[in-house]
Amino acid sequence: MGATMRAVDIKGGKGPASALFINEIPHPQPKASDAIVRVKAFGLNRMDLIQREGNYPLPPQAPTTLGVEFSGVIEELGTNPESGFKVGDEVFGLAYGGAYAEYIAISTHMLIHKPKEMSWELCAGIPETWITALQALHLVADLKPGQTILWHAGASSVSIAGIQLSKIAEASAVFATTRSDAKCEFVVKEIGANKAFNSGGDSNWADQVLEETGGKGVDVIIDFVGASYFADNLKALAKDGRMVMLGLMGGLEVPAGTNLGPILFKRLRVEGSTLRSRDENYQKKLRDDLASFALPKFLDGTLKVPIEKVFPWTEIIAAHQLLEGNSTMGKVICRID
Incomplete structure (x- = not known):
């Protein structure tokens, strides 16, 4: 892996959707329980709009890069990952931030194995929501x-x-x-x-x-x-x-x-109540609930994840503009090709 990667950034640190652009930033490094995941798709959330405008108080462990939910492939593991994960696994998960990027460092305690029957885009729209x-x-x-x-x-x-x-x-x-x-x-x-x-x-x-x-x-x-x-x-x-x-x-x-x-x-x-400010143990319990209770119901069609539109991530400005227009009836997803 190189020393840098591409990620969505904000001109001036905050601003309207038009301030978003793709920049080169340092490549993340894994902590002991982390995985480095090559991101295939990420979901947009209203908190991203608020953070983009400079009005969202970030938890101390969050990177400044936007995005909390994603799907992708494990490229590297830290020294003490959760058992059951290995390089090459297809996963999706919830992060404190950093999902609008080619790679993300994420605790393995917040990852879920991606079923082969579910698309990258669908899985990227599940965790935060x-x-x-x-x-x-x-x-x-x-x-x-x-x-x-x-x-x-x-x-x-x-x-x-x-x-x-x-x-x-x-x-x-x-x-x-x-x-x-x-x-x-x-x-x-x-x-x-x-x-x-x-x-x-x-x-x-x-x-x-x-x-x-x-x-x-x-x-x-x-x-x-x-x-x-x-x-x-x-x-x-x-x-x-x-x-x-x-x-x-x-x-x-x-x-x-x-x-x-x-x-x-x-x-x-x-x-x-908030979720992003909660500690990892609290979030891990919810991850476990999602994996054991809801995931089988996505597979059998009991639960639906409507997707409003999928954008290539190079069209991140349009994706944000669609979400803040309040017309959507489902997730807005960006795909990294």
Whole structure:
């Protein structure tokens, strides 16, 4: 291997999509438990857009290169890798960063063997999305069989995963919000939500949730929006309900006049959660859950990973522009030829 490799970089260190370009950077070196993986494909996530703009606080172990999920081939191993991995293995995995590159140094504790039946592009779109959904659903929200759940941003990749996982977890009803009728139709007909509500404009989606649940509300809400949905989330939750906040796309500051009474009177739990800042042991447990529980269901078709579009990585600007246009109904993937 050479001393350098190609990787996506940002002119000036941060900026719009147009600031992205392919640069030469130092080749990564493996730590004891690491593998060096030659990247075949990588998935795009909204955190990449936020990081590109300079607004994402990186965990200390993360390289500055964008990208947390990928697929590829092991080219080299450190001195103490996890057993079961060898040079030449086809893998996919979750990283703290660095996936927008020809090679990545990644702990073998975060790798999964790639089934031959699954494409590089499909596998590159799984780790961040599905591990985030598994974490939110089971470790944070603790959804029980027979309970109801609402996923905001229902056509986003995490919610597409979460809706399907909620059904497997025997939720009695799975609801979603999106900001277009086309996306509502997609998450019901293609992904399996029981009902989806258009939350665009002056929508009364919280009232519609109450109507669908006979006035009770839902037991769990998974929210990526934050401030602008906060009051309606409290309204739409049932007694002893849980709201898990995974993002703040709708702002940080709750609007003046927001009534916090439901938190007390309905005994609600509001909890924030992140994945990228978690330590490796925590993430490894989720990797194991993904490999043992979800991977067989990808193979038999029970679980779907819709892909909106695959770009050659030389078109990274267009890929970012597509994702930030909020029109996607599936993963955006880049392929390294």
